[in-house]
Amino acid sequence: MSAIFETQAVSFSYPGTQTKALNELNIAIPEGKKTAICGHNGSGKSTLFLHTIGIHEPASGQVLWKNTPLKYERKALKQLRQDIGLVFQDPEQQLILNTPYEDVTYGLRNAGLPEPEIKHRAEAILSTMRIEHLAHTPIHHLSLGQKKRVALAGVLVLEPKLLLLDEPTAYLDRISEQQLIEELDRIHHRGITLVMATHDMNLAYAWADWVLVLDRGQCVMAGTPSDIFSQTDTIQSLGLDKxxxxxxxxxxxxxxxxxxxxxxxxxxxxxxxxxxxx
Ligand SMILES: Nc1ncnc2c1ncn2[C@@H]1O[C@H](COP(=O)(O)OP(=O)(O)O)[C@@H](O)[C@H]1O
Ligand SMILES: [Mg+2]
Structure with missing residues (x-):
């Protein structure tokens, strides 16, 4: 199994805190698979995600994209953020522009694409995500589920090779969750490696090919869903549900x-x- 993304002994603390949010964390994301990252609140999932695209830089250890350590300079990070798409848990953090159309075209413009191509790709992704009718609606008029779709569209339009989603189903109703999972399956079939942070163990079990469990900034379990979740005592001692x-x-x-x-x-x-x- 080849890893598309890795962390090697990565440690990180937020400024002004004593505890290590990541504590010599070692993980590997298998290329082409669907990986679920599980762990109770505060175990380090979001902090790990912020390291994948270089928003945070480790205090020690290293982060590797396709076997190459990240470079924390503007140009390299810009390229990295086209290869790796990160969808934040809270779409409010991600959506800074006024309408879905503006939001989706922003990244393409940044990437320097010609205007007709921008229009074509933006319209295509809005339609794939079934939000084309909302293209010019002010974002603050949208429901949470619609905002989540816009945030996902804004990342997908850049055609990343690795897509990371931080708690994508949090606060979604069952139907929106089902639609999102179906959409993710279509994305996966196009060959994109998927990673989802979740504390919904039912979802992780049903969805993932590979599961990583974080606890206090370390990876304490890695395996197939059946391997991981059949270890009842360990799962429960980590504060997770079977x-x-x-x-x-x-x-x-x-x-x-x-x-x-x-x-x-x-x-x-x-x-x-x-x-x-x-
Ligand atoms: N902005 C922040 N400032 C200070 N501490 C933070 C911040 N964000 C997260 N932490 C701390 O870092 C640790 C890991 O948090 P986080 O990565 O958000 O975990 P998870 O996403 O698994 O819930 C926790 O102890 C949390 O309190
Ligand atoms: Mg989190």
Missing amino acids: PMLLDLWESLPEANREGVSAPRNVADFKSHLLKSFS
Whole structure:
């Protein structure tokens, strides 16, 4: 498994604080996969994300993009931020312009693209994200779910190779969450490596190919969702919930049969149940 992004012994403290937000953190993001970064509040997920695009610079250790340590100078960071797209948890932090159209075209203009290309790409992404009808609506008139779509569109329009989403489903209703996950699957099929920070263990279990668990600024677990979440005691001691589907599954006699892998979504779970009752 090759890593597209890595941190090696990265430590970082916020100014004026004693605790290390990241404490010799080692992680590797597998290229082409969907990785979930889990951990309770304050474990360092957002701080890690702010290191990926060089908003924060480690006090010690190094951050590598495609095996090359980041350079913290303007030109290199500008290029890096086209390769790596970061969607903040709070869209208010990301959306600084007046309308979705202005927001989505801003990054393209910054990248120096010609005007017809800018228009074409902006319209295409607004339509993909199903917000073309809102293109010229003032951002402060949009719902939170709509703002999240605009923030995602503004990042996707730059066609990043790695997309990081910080708690993308926080405060979304079920339908908006479902739509977002479907959208992420389409993005993933286009070959983009995805990383999501989340404290929704049900989502991490169902969605991810690979899971990293952070605790106090360190990576304490890394593995497949089944590997990670079957370690009930460790998961609970880290203040995380066991995914409900896995918990139910492990209570069935089925779960102990060799060669039967735990279902990761409701449809698979149902088909196992139907088989065993028929
Ligand atoms: N702007 C900040 N100033 C000072 N401390 C911060 C700031 N942001 C985060 N921290 C601290 O850094 C640690 C990691 O926080 P964070 O990366 O936000 O965790 P998570 O995203 O996993 O909830 C916590 O102890 C938190 O209190
Ligand atoms: Mg956070």
